[in-house]
Amino acid sequence: MAIVARSSKFSRIMWPTVAWIVALIFFFPIFWMVFTSFKTDADAVKPEFLFSFKPTLENYFNMTENYDYWRFAANSVITSSFATILALVVGVPAAYAMAFNPSRHTKDILVWMLSTKMLPAAAVLYPMTFLTKNMLGIYDTHFLVIVVLCLINLPIVIWMLFTYFKEIPKEIIEAGKMDGVDTWGEIKDILIPLAWGGVASTALLCFIFCWNEAYWTVRLTTTEAATLSKLIEGNRAPEGLFFGRLSAVSTAAVGPIIVLGWFCQKQLVQGLTFGAVK
Amino acid sequence: MKSLLNSALGLTLGVAFASSASAQDLTIAIVNNGHMINMQKVAEAYTAETGVNLNWVSLEEGVLREQVTSDTATGGGQYDIINIGMQEAPIWGAAGWIEPLNFGAEYDVDDMLPAMRNGLSHEGTLYAAPFYGESSMVMYRKDLTDAAGVVVRDNDSWANIKGAAAAMHDPDNGVYGACLRGKPGWGDNMAFITTVVNSFGGAWFDAEMRPQLNSAAWNEAINFYVDLLGNYGPPGSEGNSFNEILALYNEGKCGMWIDATIAASFLEVDGVAYAQSPNAGNPVGANWLWAWAMAVPAGSPNADEAMKFIEWATSKEYIKAVADHPEFGWGSVPTGTRASTYAYPEFQAAAGFAAAEMAAIESAAPEATDLKPYVGVQFAAIPEFPEVGSAVAQEMAAALSGAKSVEDALAAAQDAADAIMKEAGYYE
Numbered sequence: 001m002a003i004v005a006r007s008s009k010f011s012r013i014m015w016p017t018v019a020w021i022v023a024l025i026f027f028f029p030i031f032w033m034v035f036t037s038f039k040t041d042a043d044a045v046k047p048e049f050l051f052s053f054k055p056t057l058e059n060y061f062n063m064t065e066n067y068d069y070w071r072f073a074a075n076s077v078i079t080s081s082f083a084t085i086l087a088l089v090v091g092v093p094a095a096y097a098m099a100f101n102p103s104r105h106t107k108d109i110l111v112w113m114l115s116t117k118m119l120p121a122a123a124v125l126y127p128m129t130f131l132t133k134n135m136l137g138i139y140d141t142h143f144l145v146i147v148v149l150c151l152i153n154l155p156i157v158i159w160m161l162f163t164y165f166k167e168i169p170k171e172i173i174e175a176g177k178m179d180g181v182d183t184w185g186e187i188k189d190i191l192i193p194l195a196w197g198g199v200a201s202t203a204l205l206c207f208i209f210c211w212n213e214a215y216w217t218v219r220l221t222t223t224e225a226a227t228l229s230k231l232i233e234g235n236r237a238p239e240g241l242f243f244g245r246l247s248a249v250s251t252a253a254v255g256p257i258i259v260l261g262w263f264c265q266k267q268l269v270q271g272l273t274f275g276a277v278k
Numbered sequence: 279m280k281s282l283l284n285s286a287l288g289l290t291l292g293v294a295f296a297s298s299a300s301a302q303d304l305t306i307a308i309v310n311n312g313h314m315i316n317m318q319k320v321a322e323a324y325t326a327e328t329g330v331n332l333n334w335v336s337l338e339e340g341v342l343r344e345q346v347t348s349d350t351a352t353g354g355g356q357y358d359i360i361n362i363g364m365q366e367a368p369i370w371g372a373a374g375w376i377e378p379l380n381f382g383a384e385y386d387v388d389d390m391l392p393a394m395r396n397g398l399s400h401e402g403t404l405y406a407a408p409f410y411g412e413s414s415m416v417m418y419r420k421d422l423t424d425a426a427g428v429v430v431r432d433n434d435s436w437a438n439i440k441g442a443a444a445a446m447h448d449p450d451n452g453v454y455g456a457c458l459r460g461k462p463g464w465g466d467n468m469a470f471i472t473t474v475v476n477s478f479g480g481a482w483f484d485a486e487m488r489p490q491l492n493s494a495a496w497n498e499a500i501n502f503y504v505d506l507l508g509n510y511g512p513p514g515s516e517g518n519s520f521n522e523i524l525a526l527y528n529e530g531k532c533g534m535w536i537d538a539t540i541a542a543s544f545l546e547v548d549g550v551a552y553a554q555s556p557n558a559g560n561p562v563g564a565n566w567l568w569a570w571a572m573a574v575p576a577g578s579p580n581a582d583e584a585m586k587f588i589e590w591a592t593s594k595e596y597i598k599a600v601a602d603h604p605e606f607g608w609g610s611v612p613t614g615t616r617a618s619t620y621a622y623p624e625f626q627a628a629a630g631f632a633a634a635e636m637a638a639i640e641s642a643a644p645e646a647t648d649l650k651p652y653v654g655v656q657f658a659a660i661p662e663f664p665e666v667g668s669a670v671a672q673e674m675a676a677a678l679s680g681a682k683s684v685e686d687a688l689a690a691a692q693d694a695a696d697a698i699m700k701e702a703g704y705y706e
Contacts, residue, residue, distance in 0.1 A: 041521065041525070042524075042525040042528060042529075044525075045521070045522050045525045045526075066315055066318070067336070125344075125348055126348060126351060126352070129348045129349070129351075129352050130352045133349075133352055133353075133355065133356065134352055134353055139356065140356075218337075218341060219341075219344070219345060219348070222305055222307075222333070222335050222356055222357065223305060223333040223335055226335070230335075230337075233337060233338050233341055234310055234335070234336030234337055234338065235310055235336070236310065236338035236339075237309070237310040237311055237521070242310075242521060
C-alpha cells in the first residue's frame with residue numbers, strides 16, 4: 001500500500017513535469033519565431049543579442065506596407081474555409097456509406113484513397129499547370145485553390161470520419177430506419193450529432209492542413225488567389241535570409257491558426273481521442 | 279444546410295471568376311531584394327503617368343525559376359515580366375524562353391556597362407535588361423590594417439591577404455580577420471569559392487565539360503579557403519552568407535570582407551576602404567560578375583507593355599527617379615548597370631565605393647577562355663550548373679566545418695558533379 005502511495009505521488013509530479021518539458025520543446029520554435037519577429041534583421045543574426053535587444057515593430061509595418069498582408073490573409077481564410085466545407089460535404093456521405101453499408105471493396109477503396117497521398121506533388125506539376133491554365137482557364141483563382149485543397153485533404157477527411165462513424169453502433173442507425181428516417185435524416189439527425197466531436201476535429205485538422213499547404217498554393221497562383229504561404233515564400237531572399245522579416249511574416253501567418261487551435265482544443269482532444277477507450 | 283451549401287457554392291464560383299486581368303495590367307515576378315522593393319514605390323509614378331497597373335509577385339529564387347519554366351512550357355501568360363540572373367539570361371534566350379529586347383534610341387543601350395550587356399546577351403542579342411549589377415571586391419577596415427601595420431593592395435596576393443587577416447584577427451575583442459561566405463549554395467559559398475579557384479588557375483570543367491574538382495588547383499584553393507576562414511573567420515562561418523556577414527561587418531566584427539560590390543552601399547561602419555579582388559597568380563576570374571535583370575517571358579500577352587516598362591525601369595530616367603524620390607536618394611540608386619550613373623557628382627559624393635565598384639565590374643571576365651572553356655565567372659552558364667554547384671557547395675561546407683577533410687570533400691564533390699554531367703549527356 002505504501003509503495004502504491006509513493007508511486008502515485010511520484011507519478012503526480014513526474015508525468016506533469018515530463019508533459020511540461022515536452023510541451024516546452026514543441027513550443028520553443030514558435031516562441032523563438034515570435035521573439036525574432038521583434039528584432040531587426042541585423043539583430044536577428046547576432047548571438048550576443050539573443051535576449052537583450054530593442055524590440056521593434058518594423059518588420060510588421062514592412063509586412064503590411066510593402067507586402068499587402070491582408071490580401072494574402074483574406075485569401076487564406078476564403079480558400080481554407082471553403083475547401084474544408086467542400087471536403088466535409090463530400091466526405092461525410094462517403095464515410096457514412098463506407099461505415100454503414102460496406103461492400104467487399106470498401107477496404108480496397110479506403111487504401112486506394114490513402115495511396116493518392118503517396119504521389120509526389122512535383123510529378124503532376126506540369127499537367128496541373130497545363131490543365132488549369134491552358135484548358136480550363138482557372139489558374140490563379142480561388143475556385144482552383146479550393147478544389148485542389150479539398151482534393152488533397154479528402155482522403156484524410158474520409159479516413160478520419162470513417163473511423164469515428166465506425167464507433168457508432170449500427171443499431172442506432174437501423175432504429176432510425178425503422179422509424180422511417182431517410183438517408184439524409186440519418187446523417188443529419190443521428191450520425192452528425194452523435195459523432196460531432198469527430199466531425200469538428202476533422203474539420204479543424206482539414207482547415208489547418210489547408211492553411212499550411214504550400215506546394216500548390218505557391219505554384220498555382222500569381223496574384224489573385226495567392227495565400228499566406230506565398231507571402232512567406234516571397235520573403236526568402238536570394239542573398240541569405242532576412243530572419244527578422246521572415247519571422248514576422250511567419251508569425252502573422254501561423255497566428256490565426258494557433259488562436260483557432262487554442263479555442264478549439266477541447267473539441268480537438270475530444271475528437272482525436274474519440275473511441276480510444278472502450 | 280441547403281442554404282449554407284448554396285451560399286458556399288455561389289461565393290466560391292463568384293470569387294473564382296472575379297479574377298480577370300485587364301489589358302493594362304502587368305504581372306511582374308520579382309526576387310526579394312532591396313532594389314526591387316524600392317522599385318515598387320518608385321513605379322507608382324509610372325502607373326500614374328501611363329495608367330498601367332503593376333502587380334508585383336515576390337518569389338524565392340528557386341520557386342521563381344520553377345514557375346517560369348513550367349509557365350513557359352505551357353505556353354506562358356502567367357507573368358509579363360520576370361527577374362532573372364546572369365546565369366539564366368543567355369541560356370533562356372538561346373532556348374527561346376524569353377523575348378529579345380528592342381529599345382528606342384533614347385534608352386541609350388550603349389550606356390549599359392559592356393560586361394553587363396554581354397553577360398545578358400546571347401549571340402549579340404540582349405535578352406534581359408539589368409536593374410542592378412555587381413562584381414566582388416575587398417572591403418576592409420583601414421583603421422584596423424593601419425593599427426596592425428599591414429597594407430591591403432588592389433589585386434593583392436592571397437598570401438598577403440591572409441597575413442593581413444592574421445594581423446587584424448583579435449577574437450578576444452570580437453574582431454575576426456576575414457569574414458567570407460561559408461553557407462552552402464551555388465550562389466552562396468560557391469560564388470566566392472569559385473573566384474578563389476579561378477585565381478589559383480582552376481576551373482569547373484575542362485573542354486569536354488568534365489568536372490575538374492580533383493585537380494591540383496582546386497585542392498590548393500580549397501585548402502587555402504578552409505585555412506583562411508577556419509583560422510581567421512568568425513565561428514560558425516559555414517552558416518554565413520551575404521546578409522549574415524553584412525550584420526557582422528556593421529557590428530565592427532570583421533577586419534575584411536570579400537563579397538559583392540553592392541554590399542558597400544549597405545556598410546555603416548567608419549574607416550572602410552576598398553581594394554580589387556586578390557589572386558594567386560591568375561587575376562582572370564578572381565572577381566565575379568552578376569546582374570539581376572528583367573526579361574519578358576515568351577508567351578506574355580502583354581509583351582509590348584512589358585517591354586515599355588522594362589525600358590523605363592532600367593533607364594537613366596529611372597535612376598534619376600530613385601535619386602529624387604523623397605524616401606531614397608543617391609545612396610540608394612541601383613548601381614552596376616550604366617556608365618552614366620557613375621558620372622553624376624552627387625552619386626560619387628554619396629557612394630565612396632563607386633570607383634572601386636566600376637573598376638571591379640570592368641575587369642570581370644565572363645568570356646570563355648582556354649583555361650575556363652565556358653561562359654561565366656563564378657558559375658558556368660549551363661542549365662546543369664545550379665545542380666552541380668549545390669552538390670559541391672554541401673561538400674565545401676562540410677570541409678569548412680571539419681566534418682570532412684578537404685581531400686574527401688573534393689573527391690565526393692567530383693563524384694557528384696561527374697554523375698550529374700554524365701546524366702545530362704555531356705559525355706559517357
